[in-house]
Each structure stands twice: as structure tokens, then as C-alpha cells.
Amino acid sequence: MDMDIEIYLRPPELETPPYPPKVITLSTGKKMIVRQVDREAVPILLQAVKPTLEIERDYYDIVGARVYAELLGWYRYRVRDEFCLIGQIDGLLVGIVNTRSYSPQVDISLHTLAIERGLRIGAHLFAAKMEYSIEYLGREEVLITAESPIGFRRWMIEYELEMRDGQHELGGATPYALTRELYFRNKDRLVAGERPVPPELMEFAEREIIVASEDDILEKILGAKRREIR
Amino acid sequence: MRPVVVAGVGMIPFERRDEDSLVDMLAMAGWNAMEDAQLGDRSIDAVYVGNMASGLFNHQESVASALVDRLGLMPAAAERIENGPASGGSAVKNGFLGVASGFYDIVLVVGGEKMREVIGPKATDVVACMTHPQAEYIYGVTLPALAGMFTRLYMEKYGVTHEHLAMVAIKNQENGLLNPYAHIQMKITMEGILTHPQAHINSPIVADPLRLYDCCPVSDGAAAILITTEEIAQKLKRPIVTIAGVGQATDTHTLQERSDPTDLRAVRISSQQAFKMAGLKPKDIHVAELHDAFTILEIAESEHVGFFSKGKGAKALADGETRIDGKLPINPSGGLKARGHPVGATGVAQIVELVWQLRGEAGERQVKDASNGFSLNFGGFGNNVLAFVLRREA
Amino acid sequence: MKTITAYKCKDCGHVMYPHHYRCLNCNGLDFKEISPTTKGRLLTYTIVDQLPWGIDERGRVLGVVEFDNGVKALGVIKTAKPRIGMRLKVGWQPVRVISGEKVYGLTFRKTK
Numbered sequence: 105m106d107m108d109i110e111i112y113l114r115p116p117e118l119e120t121p122p123y124p125p126k127v128i129t130l131s132t133g134k135k136m137i138v139r140q141v142d143r144e145a146v147p148i149l150l151q152a153v154k155p156t157l158e159i160e161r162d163y164y165d166i167v168g169a170r171v172y173a174e175l176l177g178w179y180r181y182r183v184r185d186e187f188c189l190i191g192q193i194d195g196l197l198v199g200i201v202n203t204r205s206y207s208p209q210v211d212i213s214l215h216t217l218a219i220e221r222g223l224r225i226g227a228h229l230f231a232a233k234m235e236y237s238i239e240y241l242g243r244e245e246v247l248i249t250a251e252s253p254i255g256f257r258r259w260m261i262e263y264e265l266e267m268r269d270g271q272h273e274l275g276g277a278t279p280y281a282l283t284r285e286l287y288f289r290n291k292d293r294l295v296a297g298e299r300p301v302p303p304e305l306m307e308f309a310e311r312e313i314i315v316a317s318e319d320d321i322l323e324k325i326l327g328a329k330r331r332e333i334r
Numbered sequence: 335m336r337p338v339v340v341a342g343v344g345m346i347p348f349e350r351r352d353e354d355s356l357v358d359m360l361a362m363a364g365w366n367a368m369e370d371a372q373l374g375d376r377s378i379d380a381v382y383v384g385n386m387a388s389g390l391f392n393h394q395e396s397v398a399s400a401l402v403d404r405l406g407l408m409p410a411a412a413e414r415i416e417n418g419p420a421s422g423g424s425a426v427k428n429g430f431l432g433v434a435s436g437f438y439d440i441v442l443v444v445g446g447e448k449m450r451e452v453i454g455p456k457a458t459d460v461v462a463c464m465t466h467p468q469a470e471y472i473y474g475v476t477l478p479a480l481a482g483m484f485t486r487l488y489m490e491k492y493g494v495t496h497e498h499l500a501m502v503a504i505k506n507q508e509n510g511l512l513n514p515y516a517h518i519q520m521k522i523t524m525e526g527i528l529t530h531p532q533a534h535i536n537s538p539i540v541a542d543p544l545r546l547y548d549c550c551p552v553s554d555g556a557a558a559i560l561i562t563t564e565e566i567a568q569k570l571k572r573p574i575v576t577i578a579g580v581g582q583a584t585d586t587h588t589l590q591e592r593s594d595p596t597d598l599r600a601v602r603i604s605s606q607q608a609f610k611m612a613g614l615k616p617k618d619i620h621v622a623e624l625h626d627a628f629t630i631l632e633i634a635e636s637e638h639v640g641f642f643s644k645g646k647g648a649k650a651l652a653d654g655e656t657r658i659d660g661k662l663p664i665n666p667s668g669g670l671k672a673r674g675h676p677v678g679a680t681g682v683a684q685i686v687e688l689v690w691q692l693r694g695e696a697g698e699r700q701v702k703d704a705s706n707g708f709s710l711n712f713g714g715f716g717n718n719v720l721a722f723v724l725r726r727e728a
Numbered sequence: 729m730k731t732i733t734a735y736k737c738k739d740c741g742h743v744m745y746p747h748h749y750r751c752l753n754c755n756g757l758d759f760k761e762i763s764p765t766t767k768g769r770l771l772t773y774t775i776v777d778q779l780p781w782g783i784d785e786r787g788r789v790l791g792v793v794e795f796d797n798g799v800k801a802l803g804v805i806k807t808a809k810p811r812i813g814m815r816l817k818v819g820w821q822p823v824r825v826i827s828g829e830k831v832y833g834l835t836f837r838k839t840k
Contacts, residue, residue, distance in 0.1 A: 132522055459781045
């Protein structure tokens with residue numbers, strides 16, 4: 105690689121404190137580890153994103169395609185100040201969320217991709233990235249938009265977000281803001297997780313990010329099971 | 335009245351079924367019931383379709399006419415029966431009357447609803463359209479809200495706790511895991527939905543005191559039964575299960591006008607009618623399907639039906655009496671909580687489950703030695719209720 | 729102040745809201761139109777976080793109030809900490825927008 109040129113192509117980066125991992129007890133009683141991953145994890149995450157590119161239901165295809173591009177861009181230094189958190193149950197990857205920092209005051213929420221459904225994994229992971237932006241990165245607000253009706257209902261109504269002028273980075277949709285004040289007002293109701301993560305759980309999660317098979321991912325998202333009894 | 339036999343039953347899995355239209359689903363369930371009855375080329379005299387809101391959910395009306403056309407059953411009589419969440423039960427009752435009266439010999443009853451065509455809050459609004467337009471609807475009342483107000487009073491009066499409510503959800507979701515037709519296939523734990531300090535985030539408030547896991551999911555689905563006379567049923571060579579008792583009663587439209595809002599009068603009266611007609615008592619029932627659209631309802635109904643005395647339903651639940659291996663298994667199918675509640679389908683699906691149970695065809699969730707079954711289909715917030723007693727004939 | 733119309737049976741005195749053709753208590757057919765009094769008592773309530781489409785808010789409190797003259801009606805309770813039995817004062821405010829129109833209904837506040 106010609107680093108003489110590359111150095112001009114790579115965006116600058118803000119210094120950021122890490123996201124401290126946490127563990128969430130789900131309604132099944134299972135424990136989901138929420139933790140930050142660095143660039144090196146991207147190739148494995150992309151394996152999980154790829155099957156979603158062809159799922160029209162709930163706009164998974166649009167969300168999947170954009171997450172794919174965002175993660176790849178970040179991996180190869182073409183996205184500025186992106187962070188990525190993942191959820192794992194027994195090592196298995198169940199969700200991915202990412203955000204980009206716009207300035208030391210403002211973050212832009214990018215995507216929430218839940219691979220396992222019906223356990224509020226998307227809601228827990230979305231809350232976790234808001235927690236990172238506001239509490240650990242010290243942002244004043246996070247700009248949010250939604251590509252699916254589920255996302256709209258979940259974020260805009262659940263968090264009572266404020267509408268903002270201008271365009272969101274994702275397709276120019278109307279941006280909504282989660283302010284520091286709104287975050288803390290809703291935190292007890294929406295942000296779960298306990299710290300520190302017991303070392304044995306953390307070690308297990310870090311040992312390997314297990315990605316479900318393509319068929320399993322499709323089944324989890326589409327609920328397309330039990331067809332044989334039709 | 336002539337005895338009426340359920341000669342065939344059929345269902346399709348309840349879930350979110352984006353790829354099927356309402357009429358597709360009705361046809362699949364109806365066909366399954368016809369096949370199960372081994373009807374051969376006998377003709378069906380009439381078709382009753384239980385459906386609450388195809389106009390608002392799917393922008394389609396006259397679905398019974400569409401169904402006979404799809405199945406090729408013309409010139410069978412056909413009509414849609416709308417009675418809110420008791421539409422399915424009402425369709426069964428109308429089919430029953432048709433055969434019992436001697437007017438028809440073979441009747442197909444299908445219940446179905448496609449609710450996931452609209453997003454959750456719109457489905458909530460469609461269902462809320464059955465509340466009183468001026469005295470309730472304008473305030474944003476939802477069915478969970480009416481249930482929430484009822485739950486608050488019931489908890490206070492009878493000592494029902496959040497833990498009891500969670501026990502209903504946990505039991506029924508466990509049963510749902512044994513039912514391949516159930517929408518929700520997930521085991522939940524008391525820790526995950528109630529006792530963990532952060533469980534309130536997993537099970538957020540819907541209409542306090544009711545939380546997410548106290549409410550049935552929003553589902554697409556259909557179920558069907560084929561009913562006929564004893565004489566024809568004997569030729570069909572299927573086990574004979576009769577509809578031995580039918581009851582139906584109404585109550586005030588609004589909750590506020592009931593002198594005791596914790597008294598589910600229509601449940602009491604419809605159940606008494608059904609038991610009287612069948613010549614049976616609540617203690618004679620071996621398996622029951624109750625209308626647990628909200629966890630509180632399984633407890634309250636189990637008392638109003640007469641299975642347990644008032645205020646004792648929660649204890650019976652906590653003692654395990656209503657588990658599949660208990661003294662009186664309630665909702666072995668998973669109930670509305672786990673099987674799902676495509677509103678028009680529910681009353682029919684309850685009968686389908688009872689027939690499977692009474693025939694001994696319920697697989698892993700089979701209740702031992704069951705020959706008498708009971709179902710309750712609860713419409714509105716208890717303002718229009720149907721009760722059925724089914725009996726396996728020797 | 730605008731409010732709802734309730735009905736008192738001229739035969740047995742039973743108070744009803746909403747309207748019925750026959751008295752729910754005695755089947756009587758003659759009613760006197762009455763207004764609820766200005767104050768009442770909260771019989772039950774719920775705090776609704778999942779409201780139907782068109783009401784973009786969380787935590788709306790809905791409750792049934794028994795007015796001092798026996799009328800019972802549902803309304804929006806505008807107090808953050810409702811409890812059964814609390815005394816409330818009635819109001820008449822927009823409660824929902826339906827087809828672009830503001831619809832008015834009963835609202836209740838804590839009495840001072």
C-alpha cells in the first residue's frame with residue numbers, strides 16, 4: 105500500500121475513551137454481552153450482515169446494505185470516527201449497532217441490525233450506543249433517523265425525540281435528536297446492563313464471535329420455520 | 335336439536351405471514367379441516383367465516399364469498415360473522431345452529447385474521463374501534479387499557495400479584511413450545527420478565543399494571559372445523575367429538591357501567607349455559623382453552639367459569655394445577671399468549687385444540703385421558719362471550 | 729363548561745352514561761338528562777405506554793371516575809401520581825385528533 109497517498113485519503117480521528125462492556129439479562133434468562141469491537145472484527149461481522157442484503161421484510165435489505173458499506177468503509181479507513189458495538193449470547197453474534205461522531209458535541213446514529221428477533225435485542229443495543237455517545241463520549245446530542253416503521257416507532261416515540269432541521273446522513277431523511285436531557289430522563293426505562301461483566305463470560309465472548317449459518321440468519325429474521333406442517 | 339359432531343379440524347401456523355392474503359389463509363385452514371374429515375366428494379352446505387376487521391386490516395370485505403370461490407364450494411351458502419374477538423366463537427355457534435336445527439348437514443367454519451398487514455399501533459387502533467365511540471374511543475382507550483383498569487381492581491380485590499401474572503405467561507409460552515402452530519416459540523423465565531432488577535426493560539409497560547409479557551402477540555392466522563350430523567360422522571370414520579354445550583352472553587359495552595367491574599358476568603352466564611346444555615359440571619372438564627389475551631384473564635376466567643372459586647384461581651395456577659400435567663390443564667396449546675391471537679381465528683382455534691386433545695392427537699402437549707373439553711372466547715372486554723363444551727363419545 | 733350528558737331514570741333513579749333506550753336497572757323508558765357534577769372520585773386507572781396510532785405520546789393516564797351525583801365516565805387523568813379513591817375535578821379539553829379535527833372530552837385534575 106502506498107502510504108504516501110493513503111495518509112491523505114484517511115480521515116482524521118477523534119481520541120475516544122472505550123465503551124466498557126456490560127451484560128444484559130434477557131427475558132429468556134440468557135445473558136447478552138454488549139461490547140465494543142475494533143476494526144479487526146469487521147470481516148467476521150460482514151459474514152453475518154451479508155445474508156440480510158436480500159431480505160425485504162422490515163427494510164433489512166437497506167439496513168444490511170448500508171451497514172455492510174459502513175463497516176467496510178470503517179475497516180479500510182474510509183469512514184470518519186465510527187464505532188461499533190455488538191451483542192453476543194453464548195458467543196453467538198445477535199446484533200450489531202454503529203454510530204459516527206460528527207463533532208465532540210454531536211454523534212450521528214447509523215444502524216441497528218438485530219439478527220435474533222423477539223428478545224428486544226435491537227432495543228437493548230440501540231440503548232447501548234446512545235449510552236456510549238452521551239455518557240462515555242460526552243456528546244450533547246445524537247442525531248437519529250429510521251429506515252423502517254419499527255425503528256421509527258421504537259426510537260422516535262419511545263425516546264420522545266426532538267425533530268431537527270436539515271438532513272440526516274442516511275439518505276437525507278429528517279433527523280431527530282436524542283439530547284443529553286432526554287437520554288437521562290428515559291435511561292431507567294430503556295437502558296439495561298450490568299458492569300463489570302463476569303470474567304468467564306467476557307473471556308468466552310472475546311474468544312470467538314460465532315456467526316450463525318446463512319439459513320439460520322434468514323430463519324431468525326423471517327421467522328420462516330415450521331413450514332413443513334403446512 | 336340434533337347432536338353436532340366436529341368431524342374435521344385444521345389450522346395453519348399462527349405467525350407473521352406476509353406472503354399470504356387473508357383469503358389464502360382461510361382457504362388453507364379450511365382445506366386442512368376438509369382433508370382431516372376425509373370428506374371425499376360430499377358437498378358442503380354452508381360456510382361461516384369468523385373475521386373481525388378485514389376491511390380495516392386488509393381493505394377487503396365479503397371474505398366468505400371469496401373463500402367459497404377459492405375452495406370451489408359453490409353453491410354453498412356463505413357468510414362472514416363479525417363479533418369482535420369472539421368472531422370465531424360466533425361463527426362456530428352459527429355453524430352449530432345450522433346443523434343442530436336440521437337446516438344443514440355439513441358446515442365448514444373458518445376463523446381468520448391478517449393483522450400484521452398494518453404496524454402495531456394501527457392494529458391497536460383497529461381493535462380499539464370496538465370500544466364505545468364517544469365514551470371510550472376518543473380518549474385513546476385500547477383493549478390493553480381496559481384490561482389494565484380491570485387488572486388493577488382484580489389485583490387489589492383478590493390479591494393477584496405480578497408474579498401470578500408472570501406465571502401465566504411462563505406456563506403458556508412453555509406450552510407453546512410444544513405446539514408447532516404457536517406463534518411464540520420462546521421459553522421465558524421469571525428472572526427475565528419480572529424479578530431481575532432490570533426486567534422492566536425487557537417487559538416494558540403496555541397499560542400499567544400490564545406489561546409486554548402480559549399481552550398476547552399480534553398475529554396472522556386461520557383455523558377451521560368441519561361439523562356435521564352424527565349419522566354422517568359415523569361414515570367418515572373419524573373419532574366422534576360432539577359440541578355438547580354452547581353458551582353466549584353479553585354485558586354492558588363500557589366497563590364503567592358494570593356495578594362490579596371485577597365481575598365477568600357474561601363469562602359466568604355463558605359458561606353456565608354451556609355446562610347445563612352438556613349436562614356436565616366444571617369439575618367434569620379435563621382440558622380447557624381460555625381466552626388469555628391478557629394474563630389476568632386466564633386467572634379471572636378460570637374462576638368465573640367455575641373451575642375455581644373466586645379469588646382461588648391464582649393459587650391453583652401457582653400450585654401447578656393448570657399445567658399440562660396438572661389437575662385441570664388450561665391452555666395446553668399455549669393459549670392466545672403463545673399460539674397468538676389473530677382475532678377472528680381464536681374461537682375456532684380453541685375448538686381445534688380441544689378436538690386434537692379429545693382425540694388424543696395433541697402430540698407432546700397431549701393431556702392424559704381427556705374426554706371432556708371446554709373453551710371460552712371473550713369478545714370486547716367481556717361484553718360478548720361464548721362458551722363451548724366438547725365431548726369425546728365412546 | 730361543556731361536558732357530557734348523562735341520563736337518570738325517572739322510575740328508579742338509576743344513573744347511566746352513555747345513553748341506552750331502556751334503563752339498565754328497571755327497563756324504564758323515561759330519563760332526565762343530567763350533567764355530571766364538577767368533582768368525583770377515581771375508581772380505577774391505567775397508565776398507557778402503547779397508545780394507538782395517532783396519539784404520539786407515552787404515559788397517558790386513563791381512568792374511570794364516579795362523579796358526586798353518581799355519573800360514571802372514563803376520561804384522561806392529568807395527574808402524574810394517580811391513586812384509587814383520589815378526589816378529582818373535571819375539565820373539558822381536546823383529547824384526540826380524529827381525521828384532522830380536535831375532539832374534546834373529559835379530563836380530570838387533582839382537587840386542591
